[in-house]
Amino acid sequence: MTKERKLSKAELLRKEAFDAENERRIAEGYERHDLTVSVSKANWLGFVMSMPFVLVLMGLFTLLTPMDYEGWDMAEASFFPLVVVAIVLLLTVLHELIHGAVFGWFAPHRYKAIQFGVIWSMLTPYCACIEPLTRRQYIWGAAMPTIIVGFLPAFIAIAMNDWGWFVIALLMVIGGGGDMLIIWKLMTFRVSGKEALFCDHPTLPGLVAYVR
Ligand SMILES: [Zn+2]
Known part of the structure:
Protein backbone atom coordinates (compact mmCIF):
# COMPACT_ATOMS: atom_id res chain seq x y z
CA MET A 1 0.00 0.00 0.00
CA THR A 2 2.74 2.45 0.95
CA LYS A 3 4.99 1.35 -1.91
CA SER A 8 9.80 12.77 -11.43
CA LYS A 9 12.70 15.19 -11.71
CA ALA A 10 10.42 18.16 -11.00
CA GLU A 11 9.10 16.39 -7.91
CA LEU A 12 12.60 15.56 -6.65
CA LEU A 13 13.68 19.19 -7.03
CA ARG A 14 10.57 20.39 -5.28
CA LYS A 15 11.07 17.84 -2.48
CA GLU A 16 14.68 18.98 -1.97
CA GLU A 21 12.62 24.95 4.09
CA ASN A 22 11.20 22.33 6.44
CA GLU A 23 14.45 22.13 8.38
CA ARG A 24 14.65 25.91 8.60
CA ARG A 25 11.10 26.17 9.94
CA ILE A 26 11.64 23.42 12.53
CA ALA A 27 14.78 25.31 13.68
CA GLU A 28 12.65 28.46 13.95
CA GLY A 29 10.41 26.66 16.42
CA TYR A 30 7.54 25.57 14.18
CA GLU A 31 5.79 22.27 14.80
CA ARG A 32 5.07 20.22 11.68
CA HIS A 33 1.65 18.65 11.03
CA ASP A 34 1.16 16.63 7.83
CA LEU A 35 -2.32 16.89 6.32
CA THR A 36 -1.67 14.64 3.32
CA VAL A 37 -3.10 11.52 1.69
CA SER A 38 -1.70 9.09 -0.87
CA LEU A 45 -11.85 8.55 -0.70
CA GLY A 46 -12.35 11.68 -2.82
CA PHE A 47 -14.93 9.75 -4.84
CA VAL A 48 -16.77 8.91 -1.61
CA MET A 49 -16.51 12.55 -0.41
CA SER A 50 -18.10 13.84 -3.62
CA MET A 51 -21.10 11.47 -3.45
CA PRO A 52 -23.34 13.58 -1.15
CA PHE A 53 -22.90 16.54 -3.55
CA VAL A 54 -23.55 14.33 -6.57
CA LEU A 55 -26.75 12.94 -5.00
CA VAL A 56 -28.04 16.44 -4.13
CA LEU A 57 -27.32 17.68 -7.68
CA MET A 58 -29.01 14.62 -9.21
CA GLY A 59 -31.99 15.21 -6.96
CA LEU A 60 -32.19 18.84 -8.10
CA PHE A 61 -31.89 17.83 -11.77
CA THR A 62 -34.69 15.27 -11.37
CA LEU A 63 -36.96 17.71 -9.52
CA LEU A 64 -36.34 20.83 -11.58
CA THR A 65 -36.07 19.62 -15.15
CA PRO A 66 -38.88 18.03 -17.15
CA MET A 67 -38.19 14.52 -18.47
CA ASP A 68 -38.10 15.23 -22.17
CA TYR A 69 -37.41 11.87 -23.83
CA GLU A 70 -38.06 13.26 -27.31
CA GLY A 71 -35.14 15.59 -26.80
CA TRP A 72 -32.79 12.62 -26.30
CA ASP A 73 -31.39 12.20 -29.77
CA MET A 74 -29.99 8.67 -30.02
CA ALA A 75 -27.80 9.44 -33.05
CA GLU A 76 -26.18 12.15 -30.98
CA ALA A 77 -25.95 9.84 -27.96
CA SER A 78 -23.90 7.27 -29.91
CA PHE A 79 -20.83 9.49 -30.08
CA PHE A 80 -21.61 11.19 -26.80
CA PRO A 81 -19.10 9.19 -24.68
CA LEU A 82 -16.17 10.35 -26.83
CA VAL A 83 -17.29 13.97 -26.62
CA VAL A 84 -17.65 13.62 -22.86
CA VAL A 85 -14.13 12.19 -22.51
CA ALA A 86 -12.66 15.03 -24.59
CA ILE A 87 -14.50 17.77 -22.67
CA VAL A 88 -13.68 16.19 -19.29
CA LEU A 89 -9.98 16.07 -20.23
CA LEU A 90 -10.05 19.75 -21.22
CA LEU A 91 -11.90 20.73 -18.06
CA THR A 92 -9.42 18.70 -15.98
CA VAL A 93 -6.59 20.81 -17.38
CA LEU A 94 -8.67 23.93 -16.68
CA HIS A 95 -9.26 22.65 -13.12
CA GLU A 96 -5.48 22.57 -12.48
CA LEU A 97 -5.00 25.99 -14.12
CA ILE A 98 -7.60 27.46 -11.74
CA HIS A 99 -5.72 25.99 -8.75
CA GLY A 100 -2.61 27.73 -10.09
CA ALA A 101 -4.44 31.00 -10.73
CA VAL A 102 -5.83 31.20 -7.18
CA PHE A 103 -2.74 29.90 -5.33
CA GLY A 104 -0.55 32.20 -7.45
CA TRP A 105 -2.76 35.16 -6.67
CA PHE A 106 -2.21 34.60 -2.93
CA ALA A 107 1.41 33.38 -2.86
CA PRO A 108 4.04 35.90 -1.66
CA HIS A 109 5.90 35.79 -5.00
CA ARG A 110 2.73 35.31 -7.00
CA TYR A 111 2.97 33.02 -10.03
CA LYS A 112 6.65 32.19 -9.51
CA ALA A 113 5.37 29.88 -6.77
CA ILE A 114 3.25 27.78 -9.13
CA GLN A 115 4.29 24.52 -10.83
CA PHE A 116 2.24 22.16 -12.98
CA GLY A 117 2.83 18.51 -13.84
CA VAL A 118 1.34 15.04 -14.33
CA ILE A 119 1.86 11.90 -12.21
CA TRP A 120 1.77 9.58 -15.22
CA SER A 121 1.54 6.32 -13.26
CA MET A 122 -1.71 7.61 -11.73
CA LEU A 123 -2.81 9.67 -14.76
CA THR A 124 -3.24 12.51 -12.29
CA PRO A 125 -2.39 16.07 -13.31
CA TYR A 126 -1.43 18.38 -10.47
CA CYS A 127 -0.67 21.96 -9.58
CA ALA A 128 1.84 22.64 -6.82
CA CYS A 129 2.41 25.84 -4.86
CA ILE A 130 5.90 26.11 -3.38
CA GLU A 131 5.20 29.04 -1.03
CA PRO A 132 3.27 29.17 2.26
CA LEU A 133 -0.33 30.34 2.38
CA THR A 134 -2.85 31.07 5.13
CA ARG A 135 -5.54 28.52 5.93
CA ARG A 136 -8.22 30.56 4.19
CA GLN A 137 -6.09 31.11 1.08
CA TYR A 138 -5.37 27.38 0.81
CA ILE A 139 -9.06 26.52 1.15
CA TRP A 140 -10.02 28.99 -1.62
CA GLY A 141 -7.28 27.65 -3.88
CA ALA A 142 -8.40 24.09 -3.29
CA ALA A 143 -12.13 24.78 -3.70
CA MET A 144 -12.26 27.20 -6.66
CA PRO A 145 -11.71 24.70 -9.54
CA THR A 146 -14.58 22.44 -8.48
CA ILE A 147 -16.84 25.46 -7.97
CA ILE A 148 -16.04 26.85 -11.44
CA VAL A 149 -15.86 23.69 -13.59
CA GLY A 150 -18.18 21.50 -11.45
CA PHE A 151 -20.91 23.18 -9.43
CA LEU A 152 -21.41 26.23 -11.64
CA PRO A 153 -21.92 24.24 -14.89
CA ALA A 154 -24.12 21.78 -12.97
CA PHE A 155 -26.48 24.59 -11.92
CA ILE A 156 -26.43 26.08 -15.44
CA ALA A 157 -27.19 22.62 -16.91
CA ILE A 158 -30.13 22.24 -14.51
CA ALA A 159 -31.42 25.70 -15.49
CA MET A 160 -31.00 24.90 -19.21
CA ASN A 161 -32.36 21.33 -18.91
CA ASP A 162 -29.21 20.02 -20.58
CA TRP A 163 -28.47 16.47 -19.43
CA MET A 172 -16.03 17.28 -12.67
CA VAL A 173 -17.61 17.41 -9.19
CA ILE A 174 -16.48 13.79 -8.65
CA GLY A 175 -13.03 14.78 -9.93
CA GLY A 176 -12.93 17.48 -7.24
CA GLY A 177 -13.42 14.89 -4.49
CA GLY A 178 -9.70 14.75 -3.66
CA ASP A 179 -9.72 18.52 -3.11
CA MET A 180 -12.84 18.21 -0.91
CA LEU A 181 -10.99 15.62 1.17
CA ILE A 182 -8.04 17.99 1.70
CA ILE A 183 -10.37 20.91 2.51
CA TRP A 184 -12.15 18.73 5.08
CA LYS A 185 -8.81 17.73 6.65
CA LEU A 186 -7.78 21.38 6.77
CA MET A 187 -11.06 22.65 8.23
CA THR A 188 -11.07 20.01 10.96
CA PHE A 189 -7.39 20.67 11.83
CA ARG A 190 -7.32 22.67 15.05
CA VAL A 191 -4.21 24.65 15.93
CA SER A 192 -3.32 26.09 19.31
CA GLY A 193 -0.34 28.23 18.19
CA LYS A 194 -0.60 31.87 17.12
CA GLU A 195 1.31 31.56 13.89
CA ALA A 196 0.43 29.01 11.23
CA LEU A 197 1.80 28.49 7.72
CA PHE A 198 0.10 26.17 5.26
CA CYS A 199 2.44 24.72 2.64
CA ASP A 200 1.46 22.51 -0.27
CA HIS A 201 3.19 19.12 0.06
CA PRO A 202 5.87 18.73 -2.67
CA THR A 203 4.87 15.22 -3.80
CA LEU A 204 1.59 14.20 -2.14
CA PRO A 205 -1.98 15.51 -2.33
CA GLY A 206 -2.52 17.81 0.63
CA LEU A 207 -0.32 20.07 2.67
CA VAL A 208 1.88 20.51 5.70
CA ALA A 209 0.86 22.94 8.44
CA TYR A 210 3.58 24.64 10.48
CA VAL A 211 2.46 26.03 13.82
CA ARG A 212 4.29 27.87 16.60
ZN1 LIG B 1 -7.92 19.88 -7.73
Whole structure:
Protein backbone atom coordinates (compact mmCIF):
# COMPACT_ATOMS: atom_id res chain seq x y z
CA MET A 1 0.00 0.00 0.00
CA THR A 2 2.74 2.45 0.95
CA LYS A 3 4.99 1.35 -1.91
CA GLU A 4 7.08 4.37 -2.92
CA ARG A 5 6.20 5.84 -6.27
CA LYS A 6 9.12 6.87 -8.44
CA LEU A 7 9.32 10.67 -8.31
CA SER A 8 9.80 12.77 -11.43
CA LYS A 9 12.70 15.19 -11.71
CA ALA A 10 10.42 18.16 -11.00
CA GLU A 11 9.10 16.39 -7.91
CA LEU A 12 12.60 15.56 -6.65
CA LEU A 13 13.68 19.19 -7.03
CA ARG A 14 10.57 20.39 -5.28
CA LYS A 15 11.07 17.84 -2.48
CA GLU A 16 14.68 18.98 -1.97
CA ALA A 17 13.67 22.63 -1.68
CA PHE A 18 10.78 21.68 0.60
CA ASP A 19 13.03 19.62 2.91
CA ALA A 20 15.47 22.53 3.25
CA GLU A 21 12.62 24.95 4.09
CA ASN A 22 11.20 22.33 6.44
CA GLU A 23 14.45 22.13 8.38
CA ARG A 24 14.65 25.91 8.60
CA ARG A 25 11.10 26.17 9.94
CA ILE A 26 11.64 23.42 12.53
CA ALA A 27 14.78 25.31 13.68
CA GLU A 28 12.65 28.46 13.95
CA GLY A 29 10.41 26.66 16.42
CA TYR A 30 7.54 25.57 14.18
CA GLU A 31 5.79 22.27 14.80
CA ARG A 32 5.07 20.22 11.68
CA HIS A 33 1.65 18.65 11.03
CA ASP A 34 1.16 16.63 7.83
CA LEU A 35 -2.32 16.89 6.32
CA THR A 36 -1.67 14.64 3.32
CA VAL A 37 -3.10 11.52 1.69
CA SER A 38 -1.70 9.09 -0.87
CA VAL A 39 -2.68 9.65 -4.50
CA SER A 40 -4.80 6.48 -4.59
CA LYS A 41 -6.53 7.36 -1.32
CA ALA A 42 -7.22 10.87 -2.62
CA ASN A 43 -8.84 9.24 -5.65
CA TRP A 44 -11.09 6.67 -3.92
CA LEU A 45 -11.85 8.55 -0.70
CA GLY A 46 -12.35 11.68 -2.82
CA PHE A 47 -14.93 9.75 -4.84
CA VAL A 48 -16.77 8.91 -1.61
CA MET A 49 -16.51 12.55 -0.41
CA SER A 50 -18.10 13.84 -3.62
CA MET A 51 -21.10 11.47 -3.45
CA PRO A 52 -23.34 13.58 -1.15
CA PHE A 53 -22.90 16.54 -3.55
CA VAL A 54 -23.55 14.33 -6.57
CA LEU A 55 -26.75 12.94 -5.00
CA VAL A 56 -28.04 16.44 -4.13
CA LEU A 57 -27.32 17.68 -7.68
CA MET A 58 -29.01 14.62 -9.21
CA GLY A 59 -31.99 15.21 -6.96
CA LEU A 60 -32.19 18.84 -8.10
CA PHE A 61 -31.89 17.83 -11.77
CA THR A 62 -34.69 15.27 -11.37
CA LEU A 63 -36.96 17.71 -9.52
CA LEU A 64 -36.34 20.83 -11.58
CA THR A 65 -36.07 19.62 -15.15
CA PRO A 66 -38.88 18.03 -17.15
CA MET A 67 -38.19 14.52 -18.47
CA ASP A 68 -38.10 15.23 -22.17
CA TYR A 69 -37.41 11.87 -23.83
CA GLU A 70 -38.06 13.26 -27.31
CA GLY A 71 -35.14 15.59 -26.80
CA TRP A 72 -32.79 12.62 -26.30
CA ASP A 73 -31.39 12.20 -29.77
CA MET A 74 -29.99 8.67 -30.02
CA ALA A 75 -27.80 9.44 -33.05
CA GLU A 76 -26.18 12.15 -30.98
CA ALA A 77 -25.95 9.84 -27.96
CA SER A 78 -23.90 7.27 -29.91
CA PHE A 79 -20.83 9.49 -30.08
CA PHE A 80 -21.61 11.19 -26.80
CA PRO A 81 -19.10 9.19 -24.68
CA LEU A 82 -16.17 10.35 -26.83
CA VAL A 83 -17.29 13.97 -26.62
CA VAL A 84 -17.65 13.62 -22.86
CA VAL A 85 -14.13 12.19 -22.51
CA ALA A 86 -12.66 15.03 -24.59
CA ILE A 87 -14.50 17.77 -22.67
CA VAL A 88 -13.68 16.19 -19.29
CA LEU A 89 -9.98 16.07 -20.23
CA LEU A 90 -10.05 19.75 -21.22
CA LEU A 91 -11.90 20.73 -18.06
CA THR A 92 -9.42 18.70 -15.98
CA VAL A 93 -6.59 20.81 -17.38
CA LEU A 94 -8.67 23.93 -16.68
CA HIS A 95 -9.26 22.65 -13.12
CA GLU A 96 -5.48 22.57 -12.48
CA LEU A 97 -5.00 25.99 -14.12
CA ILE A 98 -7.60 27.46 -11.74
CA HIS A 99 -5.72 25.99 -8.75
CA GLY A 100 -2.61 27.73 -10.09
CA ALA A 101 -4.44 31.00 -10.73
CA VAL A 102 -5.83 31.20 -7.18
CA PHE A 103 -2.74 29.90 -5.33
CA GLY A 104 -0.55 32.20 -7.45
CA TRP A 105 -2.76 35.16 -6.67
CA PHE A 106 -2.21 34.60 -2.93
CA ALA A 107 1.41 33.38 -2.86
CA PRO A 108 4.04 35.90 -1.66
CA HIS A 109 5.90 35.79 -5.00
CA ARG A 110 2.73 35.31 -7.00
CA TYR A 111 2.97 33.02 -10.03
CA LYS A 112 6.65 32.19 -9.51
CA ALA A 113 5.37 29.88 -6.77
CA ILE A 114 3.25 27.78 -9.13
CA GLN A 115 4.29 24.52 -10.83
CA PHE A 116 2.24 22.16 -12.98
CA GLY A 117 2.83 18.51 -13.84
CA VAL A 118 1.34 15.04 -14.33
CA ILE A 119 1.86 11.90 -12.21
CA TRP A 120 1.77 9.58 -15.22
CA SER A 121 1.54 6.32 -13.26
CA MET A 122 -1.71 7.61 -11.73
CA LEU A 123 -2.81 9.67 -14.76
CA THR A 124 -3.24 12.51 -12.29
CA PRO A 125 -2.39 16.07 -13.31
CA TYR A 126 -1.43 18.38 -10.47
CA CYS A 127 -0.67 21.96 -9.58
CA ALA A 128 1.84 22.64 -6.82
CA CYS A 129 2.41 25.84 -4.86
CA ILE A 130 5.90 26.11 -3.38
CA GLU A 131 5.20 29.04 -1.03
CA PRO A 132 3.27 29.17 2.26
CA LEU A 133 -0.33 30.34 2.38
CA THR A 134 -2.85 31.07 5.13
CA ARG A 135 -5.54 28.52 5.93
CA ARG A 136 -8.22 30.56 4.19
CA GLN A 137 -6.09 31.11 1.08
CA TYR A 138 -5.37 27.38 0.81
CA ILE A 139 -9.06 26.52 1.15
CA TRP A 140 -10.02 28.99 -1.62
CA GLY A 141 -7.28 27.65 -3.88
CA ALA A 142 -8.40 24.09 -3.29
CA ALA A 143 -12.13 24.78 -3.70
CA MET A 144 -12.26 27.20 -6.66
CA PRO A 145 -11.71 24.70 -9.54
CA THR A 146 -14.58 22.44 -8.48
CA ILE A 147 -16.84 25.46 -7.97
CA ILE A 148 -16.04 26.85 -11.44
CA VAL A 149 -15.86 23.69 -13.59
CA GLY A 150 -18.18 21.50 -11.45
CA PHE A 151 -20.91 23.18 -9.43
CA LEU A 152 -21.41 26.23 -11.64
CA PRO A 153 -21.92 24.24 -14.89
CA ALA A 154 -24.12 21.78 -12.97
CA PHE A 155 -26.48 24.59 -11.92
CA ILE A 156 -26.43 26.08 -15.44
CA ALA A 157 -27.19 22.62 -16.91
CA ILE A 158 -30.13 22.24 -14.51
CA ALA A 159 -31.42 25.70 -15.49
CA MET A 160 -31.00 24.90 -19.21
CA ASN A 161 -32.36 21.33 -18.91
CA ASP A 162 -29.21 20.02 -20.58
CA TRP A 163 -28.47 16.47 -19.43
CA GLY A 164 -25.26 16.20 -21.49
CA TRP A 165 -23.61 19.11 -19.72
CA PHE A 166 -25.11 17.92 -16.47
CA VAL A 167 -23.29 14.56 -16.80
CA ILE A 168 -20.02 16.38 -17.58
CA ALA A 169 -20.48 18.72 -14.61
CA LEU A 170 -21.15 15.75 -12.30
CA LEU A 171 -17.93 14.06 -13.48
CA MET A 172 -16.03 17.28 -12.67
CA VAL A 173 -17.61 17.41 -9.19
CA ILE A 174 -16.48 13.79 -8.65
CA GLY A 175 -13.03 14.78 -9.93
CA GLY A 176 -12.93 17.48 -7.24
CA GLY A 177 -13.42 14.89 -4.49
CA GLY A 178 -9.70 14.75 -3.66
CA ASP A 179 -9.72 18.52 -3.11
CA MET A 180 -12.84 18.21 -0.91
CA LEU A 181 -10.99 15.62 1.17
CA ILE A 182 -8.04 17.99 1.70
CA ILE A 183 -10.37 20.91 2.51
CA TRP A 184 -12.15 18.73 5.08
CA LYS A 185 -8.81 17.73 6.65
CA LEU A 186 -7.78 21.38 6.77
CA MET A 187 -11.06 22.65 8.23
CA THR A 188 -11.07 20.01 10.96
CA PHE A 189 -7.39 20.67 11.83
CA ARG A 190 -7.32 22.67 15.05
CA VAL A 191 -4.21 24.65 15.93
CA SER A 192 -3.32 26.09 19.31
CA GLY A 193 -0.34 28.23 18.19
CA LYS A 194 -0.60 31.87 17.12
CA GLU A 195 1.31 31.56 13.89
CA ALA A 196 0.43 29.01 11.23
CA LEU A 197 1.80 28.49 7.72
CA PHE A 198 0.10 26.17 5.26
CA CYS A 199 2.44 24.72 2.64
CA ASP A 200 1.46 22.51 -0.27
CA HIS A 201 3.19 19.12 0.06
CA PRO A 202 5.87 18.73 -2.67
CA THR A 203 4.87 15.22 -3.80
CA LEU A 204 1.59 14.20 -2.14
CA PRO A 205 -1.98 15.51 -2.33
CA GLY A 206 -2.52 17.81 0.63
CA LEU A 207 -0.32 20.07 2.67
CA VAL A 208 1.88 20.51 5.70
CA ALA A 209 0.86 22.94 8.44
CA TYR A 210 3.58 24.64 10.48
CA VAL A 211 2.46 26.03 13.82
CA ARG A 212 4.29 27.87 16.60
ZN1 LIG B 1 -7.92 19.88 -7.73
